[in-house]
Amino acid sequence: MRTERRSHVTRRYMELQEVLAGLCLTAIVSGMALELAGRTWRYCREAMAWAHTAQETVHLRTAWRNFVHDCPAQPTLGANGELLAGAWRAAVVPEGVALYRAGSTRLLPLPEGMTARIGREGQPGEVERWALALEWKARNSGEGRRGSARLVACRGEVCR
Amino acid sequence: MNAPASRSSAVCRGRGTGARRQHGFLMVEAASALGLLALLVVGLYAGIQVNERMLQHFVAQREALDVLENVVERAAAEAPLSTARCRELLADELAQSPLAGRPSVQATCDVPAGGGIRCTIRNRERLLAEIRMGSHEN
Numbered sequence: 693m694r695t696e697r698r699s700h701v702t703r704r705y706m707e708l709q710e711v712l713a714g715l716c717l718t719a720i721v722s723g724m725a726l727e728l729a730g731r732t733w734r735y736c737r738e739a740m741a742w743a744h745t746a747q748e749t750v751h752l753r754t755a756w757r758n759f760v761h762d763c764p765a766q767p768t769l770g771a772n773g774e775l776l777a778g779a780w781r782a783a784v785v786p787e788g789v790a791l792y793r794a795g796s797t798r799l800l801p802l803p804e805g806m807t808a809r810i811g812r813e814g815q816p817g818e819v820e821r822w823a824l825a826l827e828w829k830a831r832n833s834g835e836g837r838r839g840s841a842r843l844v845a846c847r848g849e850v851c852r
Numbered sequence: 853m854n855a856p857a858s859r860s861s862a863v864c865r866g867r868g869t870g871a872r873r874q875h876g877f878l879m880v881e882a883a884s885a886l887g888l889l890a891l892l893v894v895g896l897y898a899g900i901q902v903n904e905r906m907l908q909h910f911v912a913q914r915e916a917l918d919v920l921e922n923v924v925e926r927a928a929a930e931a932p933l934s935t936a937r938c939r940e941l942l943a944d945e946l947a948q949s950p951l952a953g954r955p956s957v958q959a960t961c962d963v964p965a966g967g968g969i970r971c972t973i974r975n976r977e978r979l980l981a982e983i984r985m986g987s988h989e990n
Contacts, residue, residue, distance in 0.1 A: 699871075702871075702872070703871050706871060706872065706875040709875070709879070710875065710878050710879075710882075713878075713879065713882045714882070717882055717885060717886060717889075720886070720889070721889060724889070724893045728893065728896055728897070728900070731900055732900060735900060735903060735904060735907070738907070739903075739907050742907065742910070742911055742914075746914050749914075749918070753921065757925070819926065819929045819930050821926065839911070839950065840950050841915070841918050841950075842918070842922060842945075842948060842949065843918075843921075843922075844921075844922040844925050844926060844945075845925060846925055846926055846928070846929035847929070848929040
């Protein structure tokens with residue numbers, strides 16, 4: 693009778709051990725799977741954001757260069773950080789970069805989280821450069837990864 | 853009187869041994885599963901790590917291309933251009949780019965066999981971007 697009870701207790705003890713081992717294994721597996729899924733999701737989103745930003749940067753560069761090259765007069769930098777060239781004007785607005793030509797306006801939308809700034813560069817004697825400086829922060833990036841790009845356009849005029 | 857009792861205890865002992873063996877097998881299975889899972893997870897982590905490195909490399913390539921695009925724009929405005937001036941432009945643009953903070957990134961300007969000027973940006977001897985200006989290749 694005592695032996696049977698001991699055997700029964702041992703069996704229950706072993707069952708408990710098995711249940712505990714199973715629970716531990718499930719918890720570990722679930723944790724790892726969640727961590728891996730989260731990391732993969734973050735990586736994919738970041739990669740997509742980078743690809744989108746790179747594509748938008750190429751469009752912005754082309755449009756910005758064409759605008760500066762086609763300006764009807766030598767550009768000057770306005771008080772509000774805008775480019776002024778006769779009737780043409782380029783300014784950074786909340787929606788993006790607005791390029792005002794005589795009679796038409798083209799808005800270049802900036803990707804989410806991106807800021808732009810128009811600047812004039814070049815020392816006296818050097819070729820004048822008009823730079824559109826872009827800065828952005830990777831969306832949902834825990835490390836706060838930032839990116840920037842400078843889009844330079846020159847008309848061949850020398851700074852005075 | 854004793855015989856049935858001893859038989860019953862033997863049966864119990866037999867059952868106990870079988871259960872213990874089954875329990876041992878289960879534990880070994882659990883340990884093996886854990887080991888295999890650890891291997892799988894390490895492999896997956898390594899894969900993600902490689903992908904992240906590749907993403908960083910592609911971002912650096914894009915930044916290097918931005919630098920060379922700006923150099924070409926400035927070089928076109930200043931043409932004709934000497935190799936020394938091209939080197940200055942490249943150094944200036946690199947200093948203003950996000951790649952400036954990386955000591956492993958090196959930019960060079962040289963004259964290739966076909967003529968013209970070749971500008972290259974490398975990160976630890978790995979080519980990020982290269983451009984040739986003023987050369988005509990057939």
